[in-house]
Amino acid sequence: MKAKVKAWQGVALIAAVLAVLPFAVGLGMGNAWVRVLDFALLYIMLALGLNIVVGFAGLLDLGYIAFYAIGAYLYALLSSPHFGLHWPAWAVLPLGAAVAGLFGVLLGAPTLRLRGDYLAIVTLGFGEIIRIFLNNLNSPVNITNGPQGIARIDPISVFGVPLSRPLDVLGVSLPGVYLYYYLFALVALGIIFVTMRLEDSRIGRAWVAIREDEIAAKACGINTRNVKLLAFAMGASFGGVAGGLFAGFQEFVSPESFSLMESVMVLCMVVLGGMGHVPGVVLGGLLLAVLPEALRQGAGPVQLALFGRVLLDPESLRILLFGLALILVMQYRPAGLWPSATRRREFSENPPEPGR
Amino acid sequence: MSALLEAIGIGKRFGGVEALKDVSLSIAQGEIYGLIGPNGAGKTTFFNVLTGLYAADSGHFSFAGKPLDVSAPHLVAAAGIARTFQNIRLFANMSALENVMVGRHLRTRAGVIGAVLRNEATRREEAAIERRALELLHYVGIGSRGNDLARHLSYGDQRRLEIARALATEPRLLALDEPAAGMNGTETGALRQLIGGLRDDGLTVLLIEHDVKLVMGLCDRVAVLDYGEKIIEDVPARVRRDPKVIEAYLGGAIA
Numbered sequence: 001m002k003a004k005v006k007a008w009q010g011v012a013l014i015a016a017v018l019a020v021l022p023f024a025v026g027l028g029m030g031n032a033w034v035r036v037l038d039f040a041l042l043y044i045m046l047a048l049g050l051n052i053v054v055g056f057a058g059l060l061d062l063g064y065i066a067f068y069a070i071g072a073y074l075y076a077l078l079s080s081p082h083f084g085l086h087w088p089a090w091a092v093l094p095l096g097a098a099v100a101g102l103f104g105v106l107l108g109a110p111t112l113r114l115r116g117d118y119l120a121i122v123t124l125g126f127g128e129i130i131r132i133f134l135n136n137l138n139s140p141v142n143i144t145n146g147p148q149g150i151a152r153i154d155p156i157s158v159f160g161v162p163l164s165r166p167l168d169v170l171g172v173s174l175p176g177v178y179l180y181y182y183l184f185a186l187v188a189l190g191i192i193f194v195t196m197r198l199e200d201s202r203i204g205r206a207w208v209a210i211r212e213d214e215i216a217a218k219a220c221g222i223n224t225r226n227v228k229l230l231a232f233a234m235g236a237s238f239g240g241v242a243g244g245l246f247a248g249f250q251e252f253v254s255p256e257s258f259s260l261m262e263s264v265m266v267l268c269m270v271v272l273g274g275m276g277h278v279p280g281v282v283l284g285g286l287l288l289a290v291l292p293e294a295l296r297q298g299a300g301p302v303q304l305a306l307f308g309r310v311l312l313d314p315e316s317l318r319i320l321l322f323g324l325a326l327i328l329v330m331q332y333r334p335a336g337l338w339p340s341a342t343r344r345r346e347f348s349e350n351p352p353e354p355g356r
Numbered sequence: 357m358s359a360l361l362e363a364i365g366i367g368k369r370f371g372g373v374e375a376l377k378d379v380s381l382s383i384a385q386g387e388i389y390g391l392i393g394p395n396g397a398g399k400t401t402f403f404n405v406l407t408g409l410y411a412a413d414s415g416h417f418s419f420a421g422k423p424l425d426v427s428a429p430h431l432v433a434a435a436g437i438a439r440t441f442q443n444i445r446l447f448a449n450m451s452a453l454e455n456v457m458v459g460r461h462l463r464t465r466a467g468v469i470g471a472v473l474r475n476e477a478t479r480r481e482e483a484a485i486e487r488r489a490l491e492l493l494h495y496v497g498i499g500s501r502g503n504d505l506a507r508h509l510s511y512g513d514q515r516r517l518e519i520a521r522a523l524a525t526e527p528r529l530l531a532l533d534e535p536a537a538g539m540n541g542t543e544t545g546a547l548r549q550l551i552g553g554l555r556d557d558g559l560t561v562l563l564i565e566h567d568v569k570l571v572m573g574l575c576d577r578v579a580v581l582d583y584g585e586k587i588i589e590d591v592p593a594r595v596r597r598d599p600k601v602i603e604a605y606l607g608g609a610i611a
Contacts, residue, residue, distance in 0.1 A: 194472050201471030201478075202464055202485070205450075209458045212447035219407060219441075221433030221462030221525050230468065 018189075022181045033293075034177040038249060040289035041184035042242050047269040047285035048191050048278070049238030054267065055276035056204060057231040058211025060120040062263055063107070063127025067236040069258035070103055071096035071243025073134060076150040076253045077143070089156040093244045100240025101233040108232035112225055115214070127263050134255040149254025156248035158183065164251070180249050187245065191238055196278055198234070207231055208276075272329055274336030283338050295321050360385040360560050361406075361424075361437075361529055366415035368398075368405055368584075375401040377584045378415070383529070388551065388561040390575035390592070392568070394604055397581040399564045400442055403533050407439045408432045420528065433462055438527035440518040442534045442564075446506040452517050453502035456489035459524025492520040496550060512543040519550070530554060531562040536570050548574055572596060580604065 026034045050064045074096045078087040107126050111119055138146030155164035155176075163179040198204050206227045209217040218224050247253050265288060273284020299314035299321070329337060361383040368376040375398045383389045391399050404410040406417065408429040417424040425431045438459075447455050464485055470478035493499045496516040501509060506517060515535055522530055532551070536544045548570060554561055565571045571578060572592040579589040582604040588595055595601055 197472045197474060198468065201474075201482070202461060202466045203468060203471050205454060205458050206461055208450060208454075209447050209461075212449060213445050215409065215429075216441070216445035216447065217458070218409075218429035219433060219439055219445075220459050220521060221430045221438075222458070223428075223430045234468070 018185050019182075022178050026175075026178065031175055031177055034175075034181060036290060036293045038177055038180050038184055040286050041181070041188045042246055042249075043266065043269060043289040044188050044282050044285035045184075045191050045238055045242040045245075046266045047273065047281045048188075048195050049235040049242070050266050051235075051270050051276065051278070051281045052195065052198070052207070052238070053231050053235040054270055055281065056199065056207040056211065057228060058207075059228065059231065060116060060123070061232075061235070062120045062124040062260070062267065063130070064123070064235070064239060064266055065258050065260075065263040066107075066127040066130035067100040067103060067239030068243040068246065068262070069130055069134060069255075070100045070236075071240030072247040072253045072257070073144060073150070073243075074099055074240070075244040075247035076153050079248070080150055080153040082145060082150050086154055089154075089158075089244070089248055093241055096240040096244035097237040098240075100243065101237035104232040104234075104236025105229050107236075108229045112228060124260065124263075127258075127260060131255050131258050131260075134258070144255075147255060149252060149256075151252045153247050153251045153253065155251060156180070156183065156245070163248075180245075184245060184249075187241060191241075192278060192282065199278065203227070203230065211276075268326065272326065272336055274339035277336070277338060277340035280336050280338035280340070284336065287337070291325065292318055292322055358385055359383065360420060361562070362418045363402075363406070364415055364417070366402065366405060366417075367413045368401055368410060369413055375584050376405065376412075379581070379584070379586050380415075381579050381586060381589055383560060383562060384577075386555065386558065386560055387576040388555050388563060388574055390571040390578040391562065391564045391581065392566070392571055392578060393581035397604075398584040399581055400533060401584075402581070403439060403531055403564060406432070407437060407531065430462070433525050433527075436526070436528040437531060438522035438525045438529075439531040440515070440522055440533055440535060442537065444511075444514050444518055446514060446518060446521070448505070448507040450506060451503050452493060452498065452506055452509060453486070453489050455506050455517055456492050456520050456524045457485050459492075459521040460485045460488060462525050489520075489524060492523050493517075495523070496520045497546070512539055512546070515539070515547065516550070527559070529560045529562060531564075533564045534566060535563070536565060536567045544570060 022034045022037060025037060046064070046068060049067070050061060053059050053061045053064070075089075075092050077083055078085050078092050078095075079089070080086075107123065111122050114122060134144045135147055137144040144150070155162045157163065161167060163183060164176045166173045166175050167179055168174075206217065206222050209220065209222060210224055210227060214224060246257075269284040269288045270281055271284075272288065273282070274280025295318040296314055299312070299317045300310055303310045303312065359382040363379060363381050366376050366379045367374070379398070379402060391402065393399055401410065405412045406426065408426045408431060412426070417426060419435055419437065424435055447458060450458070464481050466478045466481050490499065490502060493502050496519050498509070498513050498516050498520070501513060506514065509517060519530070519532070519535070535551070536547055539547060544567060551561060551563070551574060563571065563575060575592055577589065578592050578595045580587050580595060580601050587600045587604060588598050590598070
């Protein structure tokens, strides 16, 4: 009973922090930073989806962003002047999750026998195939509008209220970035909830068993084909939802948002945060979404203050410092910033052998 | 005595090597059946064919009177055959209890929706999984180690844990691949008691073992493989004196 009260107190605290956060950020640093928070939430959803595949089931996926692209384009096609369709978000978002999940199975099915490097190469190819398709499906029949992308996508509406326009609540005008923030936070919390429930279940144990030893998992009677496909489908469906939210939020999609670099970023979030550990993955997503922005905006003023002029282009310095941060984390916290208790032990007791 | 498992004409080649040549054997309900032979005789290959890890080139199995589908390992496990591995294969970074809980996968049903909603039925099933897993840990004698990571257990306890995990799938036939390998005398003695107890509780055991003393003391019947062929199948006392067996183990007579 006491534990339950404590858990509810924790939930209330988190809810309060999440509710106040955009105001603190918006008033302190400007609404551009609330937008960064919105993107951070999208990345957290992606990282949690990839975590199911990579973190739980141990299947290295380098093409994960393809599912984000599928969700985003599905929303764009069904809810924009491009085809003249204007389906509501509450119908398109679940459909995006389902279609992305189906593509997850399509990717998973031929790769069931592959692991490690080989799986990584195939998934990388899959991610590129989707992007290239989106780039070229504008002739002979114009489906995706090619490299120009699809513009004037309908914003997401909740109960008929479009989130793109400011909303007056109790005399305070809330800009669109705030409204999207609350929607994204709710969806992200939902995904966290689903992930944590799955982790601590018969299905979650089967995923981890496959990661630990696939042959032993088979011998224990786990139908590894179905369980792996389920991991691909679940992970992909989270990506599909995030993609739909992204399309409605940006009101524009184009293939260049879904490059290999994006897949790599999401994978970095999972690995850096703490593979297979939900709080760690959330932290990783938040940090890696916010850090590049902070570096971009901070690098110029800091140089001015230190040297009196800007020596290095902030844009290139940003990538440099970002790379350095990744190396340092992996060097000093190889299990991730916030790993699960077992994984920390795993790393501390098995120092990497030199030359391997 | 009715046969629980029958292997009929099992053959398996790896390139030019004939690992199994027309091996037929029949294991009766409730016995401990030993499969022995020199290194490389094909014992583990036979296990891997039986449990669906390798596809046989010829032959077939029947189990409890029905043809056994060995096309996938989980089907074999579902039919009621569980196995352990010569080089222990535990889920090293899961706790001992979780290892056994994974073994319950086959006999439980909760899916994604149950896991997310965590409804009454799912909670009940989870509780039952945990309870059964704990019972099995106690049964094999490592009841106090449930929360330890599998790889932190001693060698002997890891062997026991593997047996507990196999038992969690509710097998009728338990196939043990060299369970005493690397064990000292005390550990082997305890293992002998455990396996004997399994038989007393109604399980049929197929045992691959190098420890001849253990096999001869424990098994009801023994088959000897040599170069992929079964050279004898009989009670231990006769197998021990058979000249072909002695030749297989000690080499041919000096010409």
